[in-house]
Amino acid sequence: MKRHLRLLATVIATTQILAACSSVDVTEPTSTSAPTTSTPAPAVPTTSPSTTTTTTTTTTTTLPPLDITTDIATQRMLEDLEVLLENGPREGGTDAEKSAASYIRRTLADLGLAVQSEQVPLPEDATSENLWVTFGDGPVQVLIGAHYDTVRTSPGADDNGSGVIGLLELARRLDRDPIAGLTVTVVFFGAEERTFGMTPEDHHYGSRLRGATLENANQLPDWMISLDMVGGTHPLTGVSLTGTDQSAVDVIVTAGESIGLEVERLERGEISDHATFAKLGVPSVFVWRPGNPGYHTEEDAAVDGATLVENLKLIEAALKILGE
Numbered sequence: 001m002k003r004h005l006r007l008l009a010t011v012i013a014t015t016q017i018l019a020a021c022s023s024v025d026v027t028e029p030t031s032t033s034a035p036t037t038s039t040p041a042p043a044v045p046t047t048s049p050s051t052t053t054t055t056t057t058t059t060t061t062t063l064p065p066l067d068i069t070t071d072i073a074t075q076r077m078l079e080d081l082e083v084l085l086e087n088g089p090r091e092g093g094t095d096a097e098k099s100a101a102s103y104i105r106r107t108l109a110d111l112g113l114a115v116q117s118e119q120v121p122l123p124e125d126a127t128s129e130n131l132w133v134t135f136g137d138g139p140v141q142v143l144i145g146a147h148y149d150t151v152r153t154s155p156g157a158d159d160n161g162s163g164v165i166g167l168l169e170l171a172r173r174l175d176r177d178p179i180a181g182l183t184v185t186v187v188f189f190g191a192e193e194r195t196f197g198m199t200p201e202d203h204h205y206g207s208r209l210r211g212a213t214l215e216n217a218n219q220l221p222d223w224m225i226s227l228d229m230v231g232g233t234h235p236l237t238g239v240s241l242t243g244t245d246q247s248a249v250d251v252i253v254t255a256g257e258s259i260g261l262e263v264e265r266l267e268r269g270e271i272s273d274h275a276t277f278a279k280l281g282v283p284s285v286f287v288w289r290p291g292n293p294g295y296h297t298e299e300d301a302a303v304d305g306a307t308l309v310e311n312l313k314l315i316e317a318a319l320k321i322l323g324e
């Protein structure tokens with residue numbers, strides 16, 4: 001809480017400095033979905049059913065301008081990252097992972113957003129959690145996800161603090177300016193990493209549960225984007241699951257062209273949460289900056305702040321294309 005107050009003070013101070021720009025009042029959420037009962041994903045231990053709850057707050061927060069060309073967005077993302085890193089590695093099912101979930105929930109709720117969540121059963125009676133918020137009511141459904149857990153041995157600044165802080169900032173922006181034609185669901189997945197040393201299937205728990213739940217409800221999205229490891233300096237890369245639909249990668253590459261950014265293409269195996277949705281037939285892309293030498297080690301302790309806004313620009317350009 002002390003941290004939160006300090007951040008709020010920073011935000012207020014920044015607002016005052018930039019008084020010439022218009023500030024934005026963020027008030028009530030525009031829509032909420034009814035709570036639903038979820039069913040566990042295949043291959044996920046099913047010791048107890050997971051349920052979805054809705055949390056609504058009426059907090060009113062004044063944000064500084066969200067002009068993406070300023071340093072404000074970067075500063076806010078780096079402050080989010082600092083909080084995520086406070087408790088060390090966020091392995092699925094641990095208290096540190098739950099602290100990260102709490103921070104994400106609080107940050108979204110403080111915007112006045114309706115945060116939905118579901119418990120994710122893990123091996124050995126552990127649990128993780130998925131959290132999500134939805135923006136807009138357009139006919140095209142887009143799910144954008146980032147996992148907030150880490151492997152046991154890494155603080156996970158890049159993998160995947162970088163994706164989480166990008167999605168938190170995206171949520172702030174979509175809350176102010178939903179994109180025409182779209183319903184965008186921003187999901188924070190738990191327990192993506194392989195944590196228990198068992199089989200190759202022992203990972204992607206959060207996204208597998210969400211994918212199975214949406215499939216069972218006949219509510220799979222039209223498109224899926226996974227933002228994972230985008231805190232480095234390597235050019236942005238659109239990755240498809242090997243042998244699956246390329247159209248989401250096409251959108252990311254075209255989005256890059258629209259903002260003067262060359263986006264590389266790759267096909268890889270099941271290395272991020274997009275794989276879950278690709279296997280369910282949803283055009284899916286993993287947005288990545290490969291080549292982090294500290295991957296899955298204690299060296300993954302910082303991100304390159306200069307590239308964070310570029311990530312946001314690419315995602316927003318892609319969303320605009322999907323909404324057309």
Ligand SMILES: [Zn+2]
Nearest residue numbers: 159160228229
């Ligand atoms: Zn990752």
